[in-house]
Structure formats: structure tokens, C-alpha cells
Amino acid sequence: MKKLKVHYFQHITGEGFGSCYDYLKSLNAEITATEFFALPKDFHLDIDALPHIDDVDLLIIMGGEMSVNDEVNYPWLKIEKRWIRRYLAAFKPAIGLCLGGQLIANALGANVYRNTMQELGWTTVYKSAAIPEFCFQLPLVMQVMQWHSETFDIPKGAIRLAENNVCANQVYQIGKNVIGFQFHPEITPQSLEIFIEHEEDQQVFQGQYVQALDYLKTSQKNDFEQGRQLLNHAIDYVLQT
Structure with a gap:
């Protein structure tokens, strides 16, 4: 059976691959990573040091x-x-996840900028109206993990798939092979602990749509399930191309 070559770009130490790891392994995936967080800030990276695109069947860009x-x-x-x-x-x-979704949008010429309000915690996101039938189909309502200060414009030629009142652009797709998320469907209890520890140290987030860290520490295993299923379905969708 041919190996599915999955490569991911990682920007946070200790984050790991997230909720889709077991699913990708069930697809006989060979998983590799570029760990940008390990590079010194002044390091001159040569593009040829990154994988050849022919050696990647699926790219996942983390937060x-x-x-x-x-x-x-x-x-x-x-x-x-x-x-x-x-x-x-x-x-x-x-597939782009939070920063990853912003990176794809920005790489294609769309603006990324400070959102009016920060979002942190479990929030509600809604499927956008009048999505074409060929698009990746989302649930009408989703409970997802947010952890962002910035947002993106929808790239030229992309279709918005999900939104809420705090941040208009929550999910988009380009063609049938690219999906960008503003939120974190890949979140696991372990990666949430890392996010919380970092926020306790840095105290970056504040405002009306920022949940208390003590509340987030009480998150239950089933809270993560909808995001996990959503990401697995997104992987299936983009791999059909």
C-alpha cells in the first residue's frame, strides 16, 4: 500500500500534530515536520532546505x-x-489551522490584521449561507476552540464557509484542495494545556470574548470531539482531489 506523505509546519514547541494524528496513521500516512520554532530568529533559511513539493501529498500548517x-x-x-x-x-x-490559515491567505495576497476583538476559548461558529454544493460541507453550528488576536481577508477566488459575530472569516476553501481555519479543530487536551501555560506566562489575551483560563482547565474530553471529526473530514475532502 502506497504511503500517504504528510508534512506539517510547526511553529510552537511541544504542540505536536494534534487530533488528526491517529486518523492519518489509519490512512497509512508517513508524517514528517518542519519545526520553525527551533530556528533562531535571525536564521537565514534556504527554501531548498524545505521538502520538495513532489514529496508531499498533504500539507498541514499548524498555529x-x-x-x-x-x-x-x-x-x-x-x-x-x-x-x-x-x-x-x-x-x-x-489545510491551515489558525496561523496556518492566515499564512495560506497571506501567501496568496490577502491581508492579515488585528481583529476587533480577541477570541480565546470555546465559542460558537456558524456555517455560512449559500455555500455551493461542491464545497466542504460543515455542520450548521459548531463549538470550537479559538485562540487568536488577528484575522484574515478571504483570499481571491476563495469561498467563505463559516463565520460568527466576533470574527467574520472562520473557515474558507480554495478550489477543492485547500481549507483554511481561523480556529483550532486540531486542539487536544494536551495542546490546550500548553496554550494555557503560555497565556498564564504572557497574559496576552483580554476582552469580552476571552474565557477564563480556570474555566478552560475544566474542559472535558467530549468538548474536543467535534473539532477532531471536523478536521478528519476536511482531510478526506482535500485528499479527494
Whole structure:
């Protein structure tokens, strides 16, 4: 059986691959990673040091604490976005998660900027109206994990799939092979602990749509299930191309 070559871009130490790991293994996936978080901020990354696009069947771009616009402090962002453009130009499957969704949008020329309100915690997201039948079909209502200060414009040619009143652009797709999420369907109890520890140290988030960390520490296993299923279905969808 042919191996499914899955590569992921990781921007946070200790985050791991998230809720889809077991599912990808059931698909006979060979999983590799580029760990951008391990690079010194002033490191000059050569694009040829990243995988050849022919060696990647599915790209998953994880979240991160940096802004896609912070190329001064993280110069490797320029190379990452160049590689993403090269990969997408080959019409290959890709999924972006929070920062990952922003990176895909920005790599394709869309703006990424500070959202009016920060979102942190379990929130409700709604399927957008009048989505074409060929699109990735979402539940009408979703309870998902948010952890972001910035948002993105929908890239040219993309279709918005989900939204809420706090952040208009929550999910988009490009063609039938690319899906970008603003939220974190990949979140697991373990990665949530890392997010919470970081926020306790940095105290970055505040506002009306920021849930108390003590409340998030009481999250139950079934709270993560809808996101896990959503991400697995998204993987199936983009791999059908």
C-alpha cells in the first residue's frame, strides 16, 4: 500500500500534530515536520532546505504565536510563504489551522490584521449561507476552540464557509484542495494545556470574548470531539482531489 506523505509546519514547541494524528496513521500516512520554532530568529533559511513539493501529498500548517506580518523578527516567514505559494501552485492538498490559515491567505495576497476583538476559548461558529454544493460541507453550528488576536481577508477566488459575530472569516476553501481555519479543530487536551501555560506566562489575551483560563482547565474530553471529526473530514475532502 502506497504511503500517504504528510508534512506539517510547526511553529510552537511541544504542540505536536494534534487530533488528526491517529486518523492519518489509519490512512497509512508517513508524517514528517518542519519545526520553525527551533530556528533562531535571525536564521537565514534556504527554501531548498524545505521538502520538495513532489514529496508531499498533504500539507498541514499548524498555529503559532507570531503574526504572519512579523517577518522582521521571524525572517523565515518569508521563505515559508514562498514555499506555500509554490506548493499551492501545484494544486496540492493543504489545510491551515489558525496561523496556518492566515499564512495560506497571506501567501496568496490577502491581508492579515488585528481583529476587533480577541477570541480565546470555546465559542460558537456558524456555517455560512449559500455555500455551493461542491464545497466542504460543515455542520450548521459548531463549538470550537479559538485562540487568536488577528484575522484574515478571504483570499481571491476563495469561498467563505463559516463565520460568527466576533470574527467574520472562520473557515474558507480554495478550489477543492485547500481549507483554511481561523480556529483550532486540531486542539487536544494536551495542546490546550500548553496554550494555557503560555497565556498564564504572557497574559496576552483580554476582552469580552476571552474565557477564563480556570474555566478552560475544566474542559472535558467530549468538548474536543467535534473539532477532531471536523478536521478528519476536511482531510478526506482535500485528499479527494
